[in-house]
Amino acid sequence: MAEGNYSVTPWEVKGKVDYDRLIIQFGTQKITEELRQEIRSIVGEMHPMLRREIFFSHRDLDLVLKDWKAGKGFFLYTGRAPSLGMHIGHMIPFIFTAWLQQKFGVNVYIEITDDEKFMRNLDYTLDQTRQWALDNILDIIAAGFDPDKTFIFQDTEYIRNMYPLAIKIAKKLTFSEVKATFGLDVSSNIGIIFYPSLQIVPTMFEKRRCLIPAGIDQDPYWRLQRDIAESLGYYKAAQIHSKFLPPLTGPEGKMSSSIPESAIYLSDDPKTVERKIMKYAFSGGQPTIELQRKLGANLDIDVPYQWLYYFFEEDDERIRKIGEEYKSGKMLTGEIKQILVEKLNNFLEKHRERREKAKEMVKDFKYEGKLAVQMWEKIHE
Amino acid sequence: MAEGNYSVTPWEVKGKVDYDRLIIQFGTQKITEELRQEIRSIVGEMHPMLRREIFFSHRDLDLVLKDWKAGKGFFLYTGRAPSLGMHIGHMIPFIFTAWLQQKFGVNVYIEITDDEKFMRNLDYTLDQTRQWALDNILDIIAAGFDPDKTFIFQDTEYIRNMYPLAIKIAKKLTFSEVKATFGLDVSSNIGIIFYPSLQIVPTMFEKRRCLIPAGIDQDPYWRLQRDIAESLGYYKAAQIHSKFLPPLTGPEGKMSSSIPESAIYLSDDPKTVERKIMKYAFSGGQPTIELQRKLGANLDIDVPYQWLYYFFEEDDERIRKIGEEYKSGKMLTGEIKQILVEKLNNFLEKHRERREKAKEMVKDFKYEGKLAVQMWEKIHE
Structure with a gap:
């Protein structure tokens, strides 16, 4: 639409x-x-x-x-x-x-x-x-x-x-x-x-x-x-x-697999995550430290802040504080990006551990688990 | 087309x-x-x-x-x-x-x-x-x-x-x-x-x-x-x-399941076959016996002749003779129709015997015969 x-x-x-x-x-x-x-x-x-x-x-x-x-x-x-x-x-x-x-x-x-x-x-x-x-x-x-x-x-x-x-x-x-x-x-x-x-x-x-x-x-x-x-x-x-x-790469549209720098992949290693966030993450902060201290960041267009808000920082008090400090200029773009890099790498590390364990569970989800067995016996009419 | x-x-x-x-x-x-x-x-x-x-x-x-x-x-x-x-x-x-x-x-x-x-x-x-x-x-x-x-x-x-x-x-x-x-x-x-x-x-x-x-x-x-x-x-x-x-019902088009009188069903009993052929089979013969004797039949549009020719009379000599006699007026419409009725009922009787035997063979054709077993094991790629 x-x-x-x-x-x-x-x-x-x-x-x-x-x-x-x-x-x-x-x-x-x-x-x-x-x-x-x-x-x-x-x-x-x-x-x-x-x-x-x-x-x-x-x-x-x-x-x-x-x-x-x-x-x-x-x-x-x-x-x-x-x-x-x-x-x-x-x-x-x-x-x-x-x-x-x-x-x-x-x-x-x-x-x-x-x-x-x-x-x-x-x-x-x-x-x-x-x-x-x-x-x-x-x-x-x-x-x-x-x-x-x-x-x-x-x-x-x-x-x-x-x-x-x-x-x-x-x-x-x-x-x-x-x-x-x-x-x-x-x-x-x-x-x-x-x-x-x-x-x-x-x-x-x-x-x-x-x-x-x-x-x-x-x-x-x-x-x-x-x-x-x-x-x-x-x-x-x-x-x-x-x-x-x-x-x-910016606050518009959605992440696209055809534009690799627009997304963090579940397989991205810590170095890649850091490089992508530092290089590509679209910032609502000011172009210089001086201006950021003086004017603060625009949270509405800042991608690192939004990723933290929507996904990676679950603690309400902590995200409120990050928002406040970044908006006021107390926090710099490099700092909020570093917070996101850590959160992301933390998430991805745990995800990869779970993914490794998932390899043994595939057969249950697809064929042998309780629900899967029922579903293979059922013809939907 | x-x-x-x-x-x-x-x-x-x-x-x-x-x-x-x-x-x-x-x-x-x-x-x-x-x-x-x-x-x-x-x-x-x-x-x-x-x-x-x-x-x-x-x-x-x-x-x-x-x-x-x-x-x-x-x-x-x-x-x-x-x-x-x-x-x-x-x-x-x-x-x-x-x-x-x-x-x-x-x-x-x-x-x-x-x-x-x-x-x-x-x-x-x-x-x-x-x-x-x-x-x-x-x-x-x-x-x-x-x-x-x-x-x-x-x-x-x-x-x-x-x-x-x-x-x-x-x-x-x-x-x-x-x-x-x-x-x-x-x-x-x-x-x-x-x-x-x-x-x-x-x-x-x-x-x-x-x-x-x-x-x-x-x-x-x-x-x-x-x-x-x-x-x-x-x-x-x-x-x-x-x-x-x-x-x-006539030499044009093809048999249609939606016009029951246009076809002989495999389940039609001998009486039904006789009634349908006598009543509906489109004839290339003449409207009266006298005219038929004098002018003979038009084989090109005669449905009983064509059914015999294409399907039910396999003997070449016999179909040649039927055609010759019917075309010359020696054979009447009622006679060729009677030949077809017999052939049809003969075919249908044998068909129904084979159909009865088929009931026990369905599982072989669908699932258990040599080819069926191979086919159920094969995913077509």
Whole structure:
């Protein structure tokens, strides 16, 4: 959706996004303080990504909580189009989904769209996207999912179980309806045209409400689901939408795998992290020490501050103090960048330890865990 | 393809088809006497459907025979969109394919498109088309296939094994390319748009030449296959095309399941067969006995004669005699119809016996026969 000087679509995010206006444009709901407190009252705490409003918008989150309180339960669904390497922005929905699972004890389904990635890009082979799938799954597991309540599946493997339901969904969606939502036209290949039905299937894995944590740019996909779900005897998918972690290189758009200096990769070593942050991280500080001491930094456009705020500094008192000192000029750009470098390297070190351990758990998430076993026995109709 | 006063497309056959012109229009090859004799010299006999030229056109049949003689072999592929009941016209490709298998000893793959049938018709449920699939498979087995060299599969079951190759095919076909061939437009659902890739997959089940016996109306589907097969490392599909057995009700078009009096169903009992032939079979004979004795019948438009010629009277001497007597007025319309009734009921009785026996063989063709076991172990890439 293009509006003023920014644009948010499932295939592109450009400009400085006005999230309050986006809620109106997309017709979603703001996550109110009341709703946040309701979650806190149920689970006993509030994730920083909720508190800091990186998850800021929703559809039917209130109904999900209502169902949960009524004992009907719900389930979580998210996914990933595999890529050569994941960057830290990619971890946001997985970290938050794992937290929701820990707190609510519900099932999580994670779709790895090795088919979509292959069909969308002329340059990629299916061998490549499947290899990336296996690699990305390790990073996803490292977010902390429960191996007995989480099913991670690749489309090219799980298709047999999804296909009957997929064609029931497909029968309800015309080319006209999907082309605008998915950015397709008559020159699109016939596989990618069919693909939306496979993205919708997991929203119907259980006869309960499905909650999807994802970037708000993905919202249009789920509108199609909401148009047809009830006619097939399932619930409209609920969603909880996140903002975009700004790219290193500036406060606009979102991190892009095709611009390596715009992102920190989960595989970046400490030296690379330091070099990237020092060299590329877009600063709201002043160009000289003297000016910074005198005028202070503009936090609204400062990427290191925003990364700390939205992701890496969970301590409310500490982030408040960093903001205050940096804004007033007491803290210099080099200092806040150094704080971020440490936080990032700390996060990445722990992530890589968890990723290493994940290697032995892949078979549980995909095939042998309690939920996985159930899912392989089930044909979705 | 519409031309003059007839039209032949994969979804409609109208008017009196000029098969010689169709060969030119479609750009296929006529099956020459030389090619027929080559088949006879290899297998020792010639099927009446070849001799009487109901199979009359081909693409690369000469190359198939060349491959076979060079020891490279080939394989056969045909299929069916399941329907509530099959009529005798539906048996033509299966009877001929079974004969080719018996003579050449090659593998046969039969795709049952329960997905396609469901997605093409708003009124049908997936349960229905799968039920029809199971029913039609019995009729197909009754044509006489080898259970260890024939694999019959339903798309909704075998999709897992086909999907990786299907998306490689899909990636090479745009909506623009398939829409004309398959009669689609922007209001078509996204499942039926993807479907052509699943129809192409079986042409690549083996790294040999694939020969497809089918009605000539299906030819456009295979042109898409021939455009992309070599780029994926497979052979262009060869085909052998049949004419249409005229509908009971007249010499134009083809039998239609939606006009019950136009066809003899495999389940029609002897009384029904007699009633339908006597009442509906379009006659080239004269309106009165006197006129028939004097002027004789027009064989070109006489449906009972054509059914006998193309299908039910295999004896060359006998069909010659029937034609001569009926054309001269020595034989009356009622008499030729009675001959057809007997032949038909004889065929149907034997068919139903074979169909009964087929019930115990379904599991071999689908899952447990030698070829089926191999196919379930193979993922097509």
